[in-house]
Amino acid sequence: MFKHTLEGGAELRILETRHAVEFLKFIDENRAFLGRWLRWGAEIRSIEEAEAFLRRGITRYVEDGLPWVGIWLEGELVGGVLFFPVDARTLATEVGYWLGESAVGRGLVTRAVSAMLDYAFGTLGLHRVALQAEVGNEKSVAVARRLGFTEEGIRRAAGVNQGRYVDMAAFSLLAEEWVRTRCQR
Numbered sequence: 001m002f003k004h005t006l007e008g009g010a011e012l013r014i015l016e017t018r019h020a021v022e023f024l025k026f027i028d029e030n031r032a033f034l035g036r037w038l039r040w041g042a043e044i045r046s047i048e049e050a051e052a053f054l055r056r057g058i059t060r061y062v063e064d065g066l067p068w069v070g071i072w073l074e075g076e077l078v079g080g081v082l083f084f085p086v087d088a089r090t091l092a093t094e095v096g097y098w099l100g101e102s103a104v105g106r107g108l109v110t111r112a113v114s115a116m117l118d119y120a121f122g123t124l125g126l127h128r129v130a131l132q133a134e135v136g137n138e139k140s141v142a143v144a145r146r147l148g149f150t151e152e153g154i155r156r157a158a159g160v161n162q163g164r165y166v167d168m169a170a171f172s173l174l175a176e177e178w179v180r181t182r183c184q185r
Ligand SMILES: CC(C)(COP(=O)(O)OP(=O)(O)OC[C@H]1O[C@@H](n2cnc3c(N)ncnc32)[C@H](O)[C@@H]1OP(=O)(O)O)[C@@H](O)C(=O)NCCC(=O)NCCS
Pocket: 033, 034, 037, 038, 096, 097, 098, 099, 100, 103, 104, 105, 106, 107, 108, 109, 110, 111, 132, 133, 134, 137, 139, 140, 142, 143
């Protein structure tokens, strides 16, 4: 069972379908904040849709061994980290993350993604983790930079947000870079 306590007391736990009610409540309370940058934050509106989203995470966990985790602070779900499917040939994946509005500004996502990068590179032996942030999502770009990701450039019209094509800033981090980053801390 994957469970990890972050410095400061927040807990990472695997997101499961049994969390659907809590997850939907979290989305409902943060819909405008999440939906500004995350399509699913705007779209998930029912328990069934929340369950389907969480089931996708469990399916990926079964297939790749890389869990989608929630961040619980003082017993409340306040955010999470997810991964896209692992490419078995290149041992590469992509990470995504989110927080509720009241949980920003404390380094929670930086610490949560950091723990999951330890798992992805250290435990699973992955080689490369990508990250994409919509151009203009400065808080997300700051997370990428804080974690030592390298900016590769702008992928033009590579995302869709609220019905419009949007440019995405592409970042990546390699296993050997993560080891160096960890050693310097
Ligand atoms: C992107 C998002 C997760 C960033 O949240 P965040 O709180 O800024 O990120 P972190 O949890 O890493 O916290 C960093 C902030 O906490 C501060 N901080 C406090 N203690 C810290 C610590 N121990 N370590 C790191 N940062 C710390 C940092 O200075 C920074 O604050 P600043 O932005 O005022 O400089 C959040 O804005 C969000 O969920 N947005 C909506 C969804 C979204 O955009 N997801 C990403 C899609 S690509």
